[in-house]
Amino acid sequence: MTLLNEVLKVEPLRKFACEYLVPVPMDNPGVHALRTAIRLRREWVSTFNEEHPTIPKEIDSLFPHIGPLHLSLNMRETFFTEHQDFLRLAHRMVAGKEMTKKPSPQVIDYLVTVLACAW
Numbered sequence: 001m002t003l004l005n006e007v008l009k010v011e012p013l014r015k016f017a018c019e020y021l022v023p024v025p026m027d028n029p030g031v032h033a034l035r036t037a038i039r040l041r042r043e044w045v046s047t048f049n050e051e052h053p054t055i056p057k058e059i060d061s062l063f064p065h066i067g068p069l070h071l072s073l074n075m076r077e078t079f080f081t082e083h084q085d086f087l088r089l090a091h092r093m094v095a096g097k098e099m100t101k102k103p104s105p106q107v108i109d110y111l112v113t114v115l116a117c118a119w
Contacts, residue, residue: 001037001054008058017058025067028074034064073105080108087111 008014016022024034041055051057066074080087080103090111091099099107 004059005056008056014058017061020061021063022061023063023065025065025070027070028066031064031066034059034062038062038064076105076108076112079112090115 008017026034037055038059041052041057041059044050044052044055087108088099091097091103091107094111094114
């Protein structure tokens, strides 16, 4: 909330947030936190009929969603988790050594590319 308040102190950004819906791509915890703040502000306003003391009204203009990068990273992690045994076997055959317990996204991408080309 501190960062959001700092951004909204800039007048052109505050005006823009008042007039338009602003998509905000972020990771899963960020989406959850922003949605929670929006819900808390709306509940406060409907209960007390006044603005929330710390959550600005411009937050209602923000549209939190999981961005394509985070979606892609989550998909790769899920793919690795589901097909871990096969990918470890393929890595041993291609690289000639055991794969680490938690391989980097680059290693997973490399394996998927090699397997797709070999298919």
